Amino acid sequence: MDRLLALSNDLAFAVQQAGRAVFAVHARPRLPSTGVHWRPGLVVTANHTVRTDEGLTLIRPDGQSVAGALVGRDPARDLAVLRVEATDVPVAELGDSAAIHVGHMVLALGAGPRASWGVVSAIGAARARHEDGDLFSLDLTLYAGFSGGPLVDAQGRVVGINTSGISRQMQLAIPASVVSRTVDELVRHGRIAHGYLGVGTQPVRVPEAMRQQLGLAQELALIVVDVQAGSPAAEGLLIGDLVLSLDGEAITDPVELRRLLRAERIGRRITARVVRGGQAREVELTVGERPARSR
């Protein structure tokens, strides 16, 4: 068969396939956004498009209206989960987001369906680094109302949720694996817990002399620039401490620190290896839960 025609048919099929699980979400004035039927009765959309907690209306793929209830929000990942009665609407077929690479051809869908075509242009680009999985940067247009809609591979499988709400410059998608984790956590707890130390840090280069003296391999570490009173960090960290590792994992960047402070570490003792006054030492800390205010 003609190659271009085959590609054209594949793309149209992918839109049709993925479009069966796509809802329009009316949760802000004027401009509806898009949502994906992720698990039976649960629709995922972009948090920034859900301006109200009540009176949410969704439009099913067949055009029928259905009421939605907010299950929970994850502002950090710009995701919100809504509950709907829609047992006869298929759930999205999820693809393996770890198999997505730069250059893969993808589609972004809006309710309707409407579609936009392009490629994955970067994964985990500088501004798109995330504590629990790198975001996809997309070379395609997210048209008005596309936020919360599916990123679809050439086989019609959903590999992420698109949003223009995280970055002004970049069109981004949150990988499906991260979305699934978020959905599970919001359904279980109604909120996303984040581990917390209460420390402000900046990456610094470890001086060569210090590396030699202490026999360190790593070139970068975090310097403590702020310790919040009464926080878990106040137990053992001081401003000026150089944090090399937590529980044996080297830390060279504040994003890595946040990545290590996952919810499952809350309440657990961890060992920080720090340099203080030219001496390496180990400090015991208990991971707390990040207060709602500072999320």
Added chain:
Amino acid sequence: MDLVALAAALRRVTVELTDTERAFGSGVVWDPDRVVTNAHVAAARPHVRVRRADGTSLDGSVLARDREADLALLHVPGLGLPAAAVGPADELRVGSLLVAVGHPFGVRGALTAGIVHAVGKIGRSERSWIIGDLRLGPGNSGGPLADALGRVVGINAMIVGGLALAIPASEVTRFVRAAG
């Protein structure tokens, strides 16, 4: 057909419309001595210069113009180009490949590729358009929008919110037939 062959075929049936000073749009060879373009491209001119892909130019006159439909038909004696293959726009589905050729920003014979963004009406308009997720610029107006087989399915007419709007070929056929 690959995209290179498709582009070459589409360029052969795409002309550039100019007056004595500048280029102002594109046109599609509809039959051997007639060219279709947008009414807003032909504007109120009775005559235009028609530049073929090989660089040679001929004089053309405006046979018919429908501002409502935004279509115009030009008569170009001696044009001697094969007519564009025309395809049905109603076979397009959301996601189907689209290819446009035109002269955006004075770049002659520029090719852009995309997909069908949506089908049906747009906003409150009663008209149906081919709505493309495809990059167009000023100078694409009046030029061809083709499917994956290189068949002209529409005439590019507008850019709205970054989307390409084209007049379906069926409407163009009706207009040309009515113009005689």
